[in-house]
Amino acid sequence: MDQALLQRLDRLESIEAIRQLAARYSLSLDMRDLDAHVNLFAPDIRVGRDQVGRAHLKAWVDETLRHQFTGTSHHLGQHVIEFVDADHAIGVVYSKNEHEAGAEWVIMQMLYWDDYQRIDGEWYFRRRLPCYWYATDLNKPPIGDMKMRWPGREPYPGTFHDLFPSWKAFWANPPARDALPEVAEPAPLEGFLRHMRGDTPAPRIRVR
Template sequence: MKMSELEELRRRVERLESRAEISELISAYAIACDEHDIPRLGSLFTEDAVFDTPSKLMVANGRKGIVDMFIKVLGIRGPGYHWTHDHFIKVDAANPDRATGLVLSHAETSPNKRPSLAAMKYADNYRKVDGRWHFEKRVLSFLYYVPAAEYATALNGDLRLVTPTGERIKADYPESLACWQAFEKAKG
């Protein structure tokens, strides 16, 4: 085997290992949220991380800010269960210590003792620090987050995001997506 082939094989193995480690990071986040494990949750983010939502319901900067935000968010919730579906992870070919990803997810939660269901996706930036992958940026977008009793009709309108105070606001997607808007316009 030529050295260049061996080097390419090494890079491919590193990318596969990075993807597996990032998948474990994503799962660790879901578990930490469900277990209200704040120290573990904080350890998953870089010191300079950013957490954001288009609705601005959850916004924080820096690991400490993110920890403080989750203390408030989880403080009004009882038991919950987050699970992830598909992960699309792309390791940066120019800088193998950076990657981006999209994670599709659902959650069962209980804000203010009100059983609720959510469908969401995370647009992520990941960075390897001291040999470990972390979230550098997470943007959480909700398709819906509604009381469980309203789930059957939740997708019938665009006010599919119920805030902790009970206010109904527009969901983060898909109506805001250019492809969705183009499709709606084309169908008439």
């Protein structure tokens, strides 16, 4: 088998492995199998500012789930995967979530910006950056600003659009009347996500 075909097969297998990684993340989180969950991350995963490793990640996830939610359900949407090289990739995954939080049923729309790494032949999360659009009680549509509305907390803005400068540019630059807009050259096929994000830094994410 020639080298080009082997590389194509490896790419297809890697795409499927990364998709399974995201699916396993949701299932293990919702079923509270924290060992299965943290083993989806690189062994030297960074947790917070100065902690490293799966044990620290397990402790953080345990505390978050045990004290904020009775139950959760994460439903995945589209998943865009882009390779940096054979062993590194980035991705964007949409997620629609439901949470039992005390006396309220909180629904959420968000996306993850992911960094993936293949280590010893297996794909892992190197980082997951959650960007939230809204969180609100099922019976309270999140119309208006400050769409993150958790029980017992003051509302605050999410970061759903913050990675992508196109959002602000769209609203700041309405098209001229009676004129066709210009269309930019398309981004490289393997540079779609990086082109959309540009050099936008990661936003500061508030813990739920």
